[in-house]
């Protein structure tokens with residue numbers, strides 16, 4: 372059995388930073404993720420005037436229920452959509468101040484129109500410099516009254532998460548009716564974490580009612596990142612008789628991406644989930660399958676990376692929004708599988724692969740951490756895979772290559 376220590380969850384760390392910054396008091400965040408996305412989030416908070424101190428294994432955030440301390444700020448959100456969507460929302464709730472937000476070239480292309488539209492509906496003074504619904508943008512904060520909203524979160528659940536977290540910072544609270552929702556388990560993370568910071572959201576079907584009143588500071592332990600864990604679980608699934616155990620992700624895990632292990636189970640892997648750990652053991656043969664990954668689409672590339680080794684076709688459905696992530700992931704997966712000599716087809720919201728024997732090639736990463744990490748799993752069975760930008764793993768897991776090399780070494784021994 373190989374025990375893997377997976378760094379903290381990006382999604383949980385980003386939410387915790389937002390909630391801690393807005394809370395009344397100082398929050399201690401245990402085992403936060405230190406990666407480009409979350410460092411970018413913390414840097415943005417500092418630019419807005421929030422105090423963050425670090426001690427080994429912990430970040431301490433001074434909450435400011437009244438909003439940013441800075442009267443003006445220029446915030447670069449890097450390549451992180453949580454930063455690019457959550458931080459402007461936090462700043463908009465401030466009593467006064469003018470804040471400009473920009474992001475990487477890819478993040479500028481990624482949409483946030485339904486979120487900026489909703490903020491404007493709430494009376495936020497928000498101006499785009501270029502295309503509507505895209506970075507860069509400037510917000511002139513003057514507090515938010517609150518009220519009713521209708522939101523289409525069919526392209527990204529992050530719009531809904533941002534508005535839910537905003538709710539307690541408005542004078543009257545928010546009532547949000549959601550007409551469509553993708554990546555639904557991420558909203559469950561949001562609701563659970565808001566509860567940990569003292570706010571109970573009432574939910575009736577598609578309607579979320581968020582009370583005013585602000586957040587309470589707390590001590591919060593970040594669980595390991597379930598999407599990151601998927602590469603190690605997939606590695607076990609690809610290696611008959613090998614086991615990977617990830618402590619800290621058990622039956623109580625907040626992240627929906629732990630559901631990737633259910634996909635591996637359907638393919639034949641043995642999966643054991645206890646209260647505080649998940650273990651995957653590789654089967655003799657991997658079965659093909661058709662699977663809907665709408666809820667867990669960050670793990671779509673992970674499955675694409677091992678799909679050629681299944682003994683039947685693998686078809687992944689309902690993942691249209693993976694086309695507006697760090698790259699167009701459906702096209703990037705198909706392109707790289709083709710480079711490896713594997714037959715892959717895509718449609719508007721699906722990808723399908725045929726069984727094959729990948730051969731060495733350079734992976735076109737498109738700057739996407741998940742493309743690198745997914746094809747690193749393929750590389751367990753395909754010597755000679757290289758990447759045009761291996762360093763882009765820094766977005767969520769700067770230590771990935773070392774951790775994966777350690778796994779390979781352990782299994783060779």
Ligand SMILES: O=C(O)C1=C[C@@H](OP(=O)(O)O)[C@@H](O)[C@H](O)C1
Pocket residue numbers: 381382383385453526527528529532553554557668669692
């Ligand atoms: O809320 C979050 O932390 C996230 C939500 C998901 O995005 P979408 O809702 O845009 O699919 C996921 O892909 C992303 O990595 C993190």
Ligand SMILES: C=C(OP(=O)(O)O)C(=O)O
Pocket residue numbers: 450451452453669696697741767
């Ligand atoms: C899509 C991702 O990130 P984000 O949307 O937070 O930039 C991801 O980490 O796979």
